[in-house]
Amino acid sequence: xxxxxxxxxxxxxxxxxxxxxxxxxxxxxxxxxxxxxxxxxxxxxxxxxxxxxxxxxxxxxxxxxxxxxxxxxxxxxxxxxxxxxxxxxxxxxxxxxxxxxxxxxxxxxxxxxxxxxxxxxxxxxxxxxxxxxxxxxxxxxxxxxxxxxxxxxxxxxxxxxxxxxxxxxxxxxxxxxxxxxxxxxxxxxxxxxxxxxxxxxxxxxxxxxxxxxxxxxxxxxxxxxxxxxxxxxxxxxxxxxxxxxxxxxxxxxxxxxxxxxxxxxxxxxxxxxxxxxxxxxxxxxxxxxxxxxxxxxxxxxxxxxxxxxxxxxxxxxxxxxxxxxxxxxxxxxxxxxxxxxxxxxxxxxxxxxxxxxxxxxxxxxxxxxxxxxxxxxxxxxxx
Numbered sequence: 001x002x003x004x005x006x007x008x009x010x011x012x013x014x015x016x017x018x019x020x021x022x023x024x025x026x027x028x029x030x031x032x033x034x035x036x037x038x039x040x041x042x043x044x045x046x047x048x049x050x051x052x053x054x055x056x057x058x059x060x061x062x063x064x065x066x067x068x069x070x071x072x073x074x075x076x077x078x079x080x081x082x083x084x085x086x087x088x089x090x091x092x093x094x095x096x097x098x099x100x101x102x103x104x105x106x107x108x109x110x111x112x113x114x115x116x117x118x119x120x121x122x123x124x125x126x127x128x129x130x131x132x133x134x135x136x137x138x139x140x141x142x143x144x145x146x147x148x149x150x151x152x153x154x155x156x157x158x159x160x161x162x163x164x165x166x167x168x169x170x171x172x173x174x175x176x177x178x179x180x181x182x183x184x185x186x187x188x189x190x191x192x193x194x195x196x197x198x199x200x201x202x203x204x205x206x207x208x209x210x211x212x213x214x215x216x217x218x219x220x221x222x223x224x225x226x227x228x229x230x231x232x233x234x235x236x237x238x239x240x241x242x243x244x245x246x247x248x249x250x251x252x253x254x255x256x257x258x259x260x261x262x263x264x265x266x267x268x269x270x271x272x273x274x275x276x277x278x279x280x281x282x283x284x285x286x287x288x289x290x291x292x293x294x295x296x297x298x299x300x301x302x303x304x305x306x307x308x309x310x311x312x313x314x315x316x317x318x319x320x321x322x323x324x325x326x327x328x329x330x331x332x333x334x335x336x337x338x339x340x341x342x343x344x345x346x347x348x349x350x351x352x353x354x355x356x357x358x359x360x361x362x363x364x365x366x367x368x369x370x371x372x373x374x375x376x377x378x379x380x381x382x383x
Contacts, residue, residue, distance in 0.1 A: 001070045001071070002069050003069075004067055004227065004299065005065070005127070006127070006129040007063070007125060007128065008062060008063050009064075009124070010061060011123075011125070013036060013037075014125075015031070015032075015033045015119040016034065017031065017032050017103060018102075018103045019101075019103070020113065025114045030070075031113075031119060032066070033119050034123070038056075039054040041053075041075060042116065042117055043070060046097075047091065048116075052076075052087040054085060055082070055083060056079070069318070081225055101144060104137075105149075106122030106123065107119075131298075157170035157172050164177075164179035165185070166181070167190075168185065180363075181363075181364075204356035204379060205355055206379060207333070207350065207351045209242075211332050213331045213367065213371045214373045215370055217325060217360070218360070219360050229257055229297045230361050231293075231359065233355060239286055241263070242349050243259075243351055244261065244332070245257075245329070245330070247328065254324070255272055255273055255324045255325060257270040257323055259295055264286040265282070265285065267304075268304040270323065271316070272322065272323055273319065273320040273324070274317045274319045274320060277315065279302055279312045279314045281304055282309060283306040292306075293306050294311075300316045302316070328372075329360065331351075333349075334348075
């Protein structure tokens with residue numbers, strides 16, 4: 001089980017969520033609450049509770065991210081980029097049995113919650129995100145009932161005028177936001193007009209095995225710590241080996257995420273610090289035909305889809321969920337200064353072929369305009 005939350009607390013105590021096995025508070029439960037400024041993650045598998053308490057007090061009126069994990073009896077609590085707090089419940093039970101509704105922010109009757117949860121008041125503040133295994137829970141269709149809930153007006157996404165222009169949608173990101181722009185517009189605030197090109201005339205760059213392009217890994221800025229990644233791109237190639245995309249650090253045994261062609265098939269590989277995981281497509285791409293690739297990661301869970309195949313899923317080992325990088329994103333290959341020693345052979349082979357329609361975290365990447373370096377660029381029509 002892996003949960004991620006983003007919240008802003010106005011009071012130092014209160015229930016954030018609770019889920020139990022029985023309506024009278026008996027049996028298994030899991031909860032997250034504030035107690036005198038500290039976050040407490042508690043769960044009981046039937047033989048007594050595990051109590052994981054944050055080392056530092058949570059700052060009030062400040063957005064924070066919270067990571068919760070449980071595997072069998074072992075649990076993890078992490079606030080922002082702080083140290084991981086670990087704990088475990090008593091032997092021997094390993095399974096959490098839950099049958100009651102999930103309560104968020106409060107409960108109809110606190111006296112009917114598990115006594116070991118130590119919850120007596122509701123949460124005062126704002127919840128921006130709750131996801132379970134990467135699936136968002138704070139969606140209207142998931143809510144069975146609600147009391148005294150109102151939009152939080154202290155975030156840029158709820159202010160007027162809206163920060164995303166021309167009908168763009170605003171997605172909160174802690175205290176900031178990202179704009180998803182409608183067709184024909186781009187930029188941080190959807191204020192840049194895209195001149196539509198003729199069909200088949202999309203911006204396509206030719207990689208000749210010596211061309212490496214460097215970008216910010218969040219398109220317009222660099223992010224050193226990421227809980228998720230989402231990439232889309234189209235390629236046309238005859239090559240059986242070659243690095244398509246890379247983000248990481250130039251150090252041995254450091255985090256990375258990469259897309260590469262290996263023996264004619266696309267592979268998504270990532271390492272969050274414990275051990276690399278590789279997802280391999282079954283669709284050959286060395287056909288000299290355009291093919292679209294989607295690759296994503298939400299914490300430890302990865303997904304790869306090439307063409308019309310069903311998405312391939314995988315997961316890195318239990319532990320770290322964050323990708324730590326130097327903030328750069330490379331396409332087509334790596335310069336020697338950024339190369340990590342002892343990488344798989346395919347990662348050290350530069351891509352030869354064409355690339356277009358690149359998206360990073362669902363934002364369009366302009367291959368020429370957004371590039372930080374300026375190598376000699378060939379267009380596919382020039383090859």
